[in-house]
Amino acid sequence: MxxxxxxxxxxxxxxxxxxxxxxxxxxxxQKPQSVIDRITKFYSSENANVHRGVYPLSEQASEAYDLARKKVADFINAKSAKEIIFTKGTTDSLNLAAASYGLDNLKPDDEVLMSDFEHHSNFLPWKNVCEKTGATLKILNSDDDGSINQKEWQSKLNKKTKIVAIAHASNVLGTINDIKEISAIVHEVGAVLVVDGAQAIPHLQINVQDLDCDFYAFSGHKMLAPMGIGVLYVKEEILSKMFPYQLGGGMIESVSLDEVVYAEYPEKFEAGTPNVAGAIALVSAIDYLSKIxxxxxxxxxxxxxxxxxxxxxxxxxxxxxxxxxxxxxxxxxxxxxxxxxxxxxxxxxxxxxxxxxxxxxxxxxxxxxxxxxxxxxxxxxxxxxxxxxxxxxxxxxxxxxxxx
Ligand SMILES: Cc1ncc(COP(=O)(O)O)c(C=O)c1O
Incomplete structure (x- = not known):
């Protein structure tokens, strides 16, 4: 022990x-001293906005923020740092997935599948998107131990299913779902797999390429990092076709009254000033967890x-x-x-x-x-x-x- x-x-x-x-x-x-110190250090001696200034402090903050993205990508074995979008947390990540992917890709005859043990943060955004697009929300009922049996999958998953949104681990039952197995059956019908990783990432070594999920959402604050920083991993081939649902500063190349050229992803999905201190301190949390x-x-x-x-x-x-x-x-x-x-x-x-x-x-x-x-x-x-x-x-x- x-x-x-x-x-x-x-x-x-x-x-x-x-x-x-x-x-x-x-x-x-709770947060270790190293994470607390990292936040203090950022605000005491490194604070500047990112990707905006050309003076040294801003350039250093931008570098540290970009490095944090790379470290998070390595931590979950994403193919590229471009697949990492910084968010406020799992709720924010899942809302982004639902609004930026779900709204644009669901049609009235489509179906979205999720389990009966989803956290409201995974349940409500998809319920809302279904109501807005006319798609049907279907629920997979879990057995007493929290698993979903084959019969349930077979009776609910079909060619109409376009999105399956499921927790890697339930926050009530604790049950860990076999995401690798689930992704194989979900992809067989051509649907995309959205994983709520909030309760898994603090405990399991996550490898998104091995899991082969399309989206993976998590919060920093459940894995020793500060509140207000989270991640949405999106497979690049999907990300490249998504449109941001929040627009504003920091996510454009150029703007005129008639024309907008958006920045490349992932910045395109991070409108406004990001939580730079949070992203940097998330790396300290990852370092602490990795050391243990x-x-x-x-x-x-x-x-x-x-x-x-x-x-x-x-x-x-x-x-x-x-x-x-x-x-x-x-x-x-x-x-x-x-x-x-x-x-x-x-x-x-x-x-x-x-x-x-x-x-x-x-x-x-x-x-x-x-x-x-x-x-x-x-x-x-x-x-x-x-x-x-x-x-x-x-x-x-x-x-x-x-x-x-
Ligand atoms: C399974 C699960 N999903 C989503 C969330 C929402 O996370 P956050 O409040 O950090 O956005 C939680 C939080 O408890 C959770 O346990």
Missing amino acids: LDTLKIKADFPIFKNHSDLIYLDNAATS GLSEIRSHEIELSEYLLDGLAKIKKVKLLGSAAPSQRTGLVSFSVEGIHAHDLSDYLAKQGLALRAGFHCAQPLHQSRNCGATLRASYYLYNSEKDLEVLLNNLEKAISYYG
Whole structure:
């Protein structure tokens, strides 16, 4: 297992809140000092706008921003840095994909396919685009463990399907989907595959060429980087045919009253001043994760999942969502307790220093399809230890006897 005490020492939040047991990493991760320092350094000694000035400070900021794009491309093994669009986060990325690709390419007889476990950020943009274009939105129902069976794919995926939008990992079930396998069947019918990678990228080494997805969206803030920076990867052959849905400064070659020549992609899709500090600090987050090792982080989380799933199975009235197999999950477990509202439980746990999320986790259709109320979600990361989960399990038992 990872040396979590040593890792925790790199995260100032734990010095400032010595009793905090942070188990809400699926919502956002904490930030290491190196990421915080990088933001401070940018604003203290490097701040200038990019791709606009010809003075040294602006040129250096532009260089650092362009290098960040290259580093992100390398991190997810994109063919080219041109395929990386910086956004505000996953929500922004998916809205861009829906507006710039979906609106222009869907027609009334077309179909868009997505799962019942999508986050609202993946569900709503496609629902909206379907309503505007007259395309039909179809839902793939998942099994109890969060997987989508062959029969479901066969009955819903067909030649009319033009877009399949699916989470790499569900933020409620934790289930990791086999994107490589999915991309093969999606491409067989000529559709494009949009992957919501928000919950996968903090935990798995992503290789977009190997996955063969057409779009891959993620947020920096769930993988140790600051809030407000995200990425939309788009395969170049698709990107070259897309039109930007936001227009303004920074995305043109020339403008006259009669004619506009747009910049090359990806800048064409980044209208306005970008989050330069965020992009540069995202590289520091990638460096930190790479130093610890994503495969080490993954093994650590699987051990934590084993421990937590085992502990929860021993507590009466606990009902688990998703797979019982730790290796099929990212670092999260959602569950409910019969007869006790998740908000009451999270309130009780909060008083013991435990930070967990309770509610529908921006995935209300999933909770409706499973016919369950609000759930409690424990999500862990590289700085969490078995001890953190032991404290959770002990206090959960106390909370159940308090309310039960
Ligand atoms: C699966 C999934 N998709 C999308 C999002 C939205 O991410 P953001 O709020 O960073 O845009 C989240 C956030 O929790 C998520 O878990």
